[in-house]
């Protein structure tokens with residue numbers, strides 16, 4: 491039966507790369523409510539990007555069950571297309587913009603490709619996305635002319651224009667200077683507040699969870715830790731908190 495309150499549920503997920511002799515992810519569980527934001531952090535190489543790729547249907551787990559908005563997705567249907575049909579969009583760390591299309595056409599192209607409305611409806615959706623992410627002034631530019639901060643915002647605008655029910659972001663602030671980082675976070679917050687998009691953010695920037703008021707958990711030892719708010723983590727004695735917050739404790 492469909493659980494109305496649930497965006498995503500993962501049960502006992504296991505993943506191993508073909509030919510490897512150990513799992514990257516094992517017994518991993520996750521529950522995300524609709525409209526909820528969850529930040530996932532952890533040391534490099536633990537499998538955070540891989541987890542997003544699995545949720546987006548780009549990699550197929552060896553075992554485990556995934557439920558999108560209460561509906562079980564059988565392993566035979568675990569493809570990017572089937573997951574996208576359920577309203578899930580992944581924003582890659584590098585943005586993955588198409589180099590020979592302008593910003594406007596980068597945002598419009600998936601909408602035309604998936605027949606998301608009439609020409610007028612699509613153009614209006616593109617305009618909203620350009621405004622929401624403050625990139626309308628660069629709509630006629632090609633990606634190679636964009637700064638990394640603007641390119642990130644265009645990638646988010648493109649994903650948001652698809653009206654996702656669940657948005658996955660891989661390191662949205664990686665490589666950004668403070669100015670662009672500090673500009674981006676309120677835009678994400680605003681988008682989430684206005685459209686109640688469910689969000690999973692993979693990030694090394696732990697402060698994002700504080701700024702978005704979101705739960706934070708860590709990918710450690712092949713699975714996800716308990717999730718707490720930033721303020722709870724920073725006071726906690728859990729070993730991973732000590733390690734991950736070491737630098738921030740001195741800074742705060």
Ligand SMILES: Nc1ncnc2c1ncn2[C@@H]1O[C@H](COP(=O)(O)OP(=O)(O)OP(=O)(O)O)[C@@H](O)[C@H]1O
Pocket residue numbers: 507510514532533534535536537538539540541
């Ligand atoms: N094709 C592959 N075959 C085997 N191992 C791989 C392959 N691709 C990635 N890996 C390994 O899988 C693990 C998980 O990688 P992943 O990029 O998901 O980690 P991450 O936690 O996102 O790291 P970072 O924080 O540095 O981005 C890493 O140890 C990586 O080396």
